[in-house]
Amino acid sequence: xEIPEIIGAGLCAIGVGLGIGRIGGSAMEAIARQxxxxxxxxxxxxxxxxxxxxxxxxxxxxx
Amino acid sequence: xxxxxxxxxxxSLALAGAIIFSVPAFAQDHxxxxxSRAEAAHDTHxxxxxxxxxxxxxxxxETIEHHxxxxxxxxxxxxxxxxxxxxxxxxxxxVFSSSRFHHGESVAEVDGNYYLLYHSKIYKTDASGHLxxxxxxxxxxxxxxxxxxxxxxxxxxxxxxxxxxxxxxxxKAYQSGQTPKKAGRFLEPIIIYVRDEIAIPxxxxxxxxxxxxxxxxxxxxxxxxxxxxxxxxxxNVTGNIAITFCLALITFIITQVSGNKHYWQHILWMPGIPVxxxxxxxxxxxxxxxxxxxxxxMRLYANMxxxxxxxxxxxxxxxxxxxxLIAPAFFGLTLVLSLLEVLVAALQAxxxxxxxxxxxxxxxxxxxxx
Numbered sequence: 001x002e003i004p005e006i007i008g009a010g011l012c013a014i015g016v017g018l019g020i021g022r023i024g025g026s027a028m029e030a031i032a033r034q035x036x037x038x039x040x041x042x043x044x045x046x047x048x049x050x051x052x053x054x055x056x057x058x059x060x061x062x063x
Numbered sequence: 064x065x066x067x068x069x070x071x072x073x074x075s076l077a078l079a080g081a082i083i084f085s086v087p088a089f090a091q092d093h094x095x096x097x098x099s100r101a102e103a104a105h106d107t108h109x110x111x112x113x114x115x116x117x118x119x120x121x122x123x124x125e126t127i128e129h130h131x132x133x134x135x136x137x138x139x140x141x142x143x144x145x146x147x148x149x150x151x152x153x154x155x156x157x158v159f160s161s162s163r164f165h166h167g168e169s170v171a172e173v174d175g176n177y178y179l180l181y182h183s184k185i186y187k188t189d190a191s192g193h194l195x196x197x198x199x200x201x202x203x204x205x206x207x208x209x210x211x212x213x214x215x216x217x218x219x220x221x222x223x224x225x226x227x228x229x230x231x232x233x234x235k236a237y238q239s240g241q242t243p244k245k246a247g248r249f250l251e252p253i254i255i256y257v258r259d260e261i262a263i264p265x266x267x268x269x270x271x272x273x274x275x276x277x278x279x280x281x282x283x284x285x286x287x288x289x290x291x292x293x294x295x296x297x298x299n300v301t302g303n304i305a306i307t308f309c310l311a312l313i314t315f316i317i318t319q320v321s322g323n324k325h326y327w328q329h330i331l332w333m334p335g336i337p338v339x340x341x342x343x344x345x346x347x348x349x350x351x352x353x354x355x356x357x358x359x360x361m362r363l364y365a366n367m368x369x370x371x372x373x374x375x376x377x378x379x380x381x382x383x384x385x386x387x388l389i390a391p392a393f394f395g396l397t398l399v400l401s402l403l404e405v406l407v408a409a410l411q412a413x414x415x416x417x418x419x420x421x422x423x424x425x426x427x428x429x430x431x432x433x
Contacts, residue, residue: 046417047421054358
């Protein structure tokens with residue numbers, strides 16, 4: 001791997017990490033506010049996280 | 064309570080045992096690989112990429128690559144492997160056993176044609192097995208159309224057979240009453256979960272039944288394949304982009320075929336926005352049609368591949384340090400990560416099924432309230 005590719009891969013990881021972190025954090029807050037809606041929030045959280053993750057991997061693997 | 068702890072302990076011990084057995088398999092595997100590589104470098108040509116490749120790190124890298132790649136023989140452990148049939152379409156159908164490649168060391172002669180196995184790919188050569196290389200050391204020989212039963216294809220067939228008999232037996236048990244029996248006791252809650260939590264909320268009460276067979280098949284196929292991939296046999300079916308491509312392609316085709324009038328209207332001529340924006344939205348929506356299955360494909364492939372690579376790299380670190388003091392730490396880390404991978408195995412199956420159901424739902428949705 002060349003240096004720019006390594007930096008790009010690192011930036012991808014930072015972006016995806018921030019995105020998934022925000023989703024997780026917001027889901028935590030939402031569950032704390034409405035514990036009875038936990039199941040629905042978790043499902044929505046997983047879908048959103050999966051979408052971001054998919055693009056993160058796509059960016060990492062597309063050299 | 065006591066029984067519960069006991070069963071948990073036995074599960075942990077079984078997992079630990081599986082990992083212990085995976086370590087010698089790994090070690091033997093990379094010794095074996097090293098030998099065959101040295102021989103290959105000896106009797107073939109243009110093996111410049113193996114120059115100086117004998118330190119531990121390179122060996123680990125090669126072992127991981129070897130472990131993740133599809134192959135023409137099924138290796139159980141060192142020395143214990145069985146060949147699988149090679150099926151080529153090259154001036155007629157050629158069927159022969161992969162044992163004729165002698166692990167890639169010799170040229171296989173079939174009906175006057177010669178084939179050579181080089182870096183897990185079959186090339187057509189002359190009798191001496193000469194490969195002509197371009198400047199990037201890629202062979203320029205003809206590659207015949209390959210329909211071989213490789214390790215992955217073999218595992219898919221085995222799993223298809225296993226799933227067929229398992230679910231047939233479970234379904235049959237319901238004929239004598241509504242209580243699940245044997246495996247059904249374990250599988251019924253999962254099937255009900257797929258129906259009540261994945262299919263109905265996303266597709267809707269009206270249409271979900273038609274898609275249940277596909278959703279259940281894809282869920283159990285991915286889940287079982289992910290779990291089989293956790294064994295030390297080096298089965299990497301769901302971490303193979305060709306297979307995830309096909310799964311995503313099936314989802315794509317079913318979505319488009321079942322798309323109703325409203326679905327296509329929303330893609331091609333989005334209602335409720337200014338006319339000038341409609342063509343722009345159409346372009347974005349059409350791109351979205353292909354991005355959705357593409358992300359399904361990449362997510363499953365990359366997750367499973369990354370999981371395998373991380374676990375094997377950490378096992379590899381034991382050999383890099385080569386110390387009895389450090390090995391237990393990496394052993395523990397591998398155990399923890401393997402448990403995480405068991406979770407990921409189910410999670411990826413769930414997400415694939417969930418998103419598939421979501422796409423089906425968007426295709427069949429009724430817009431009566433408009």
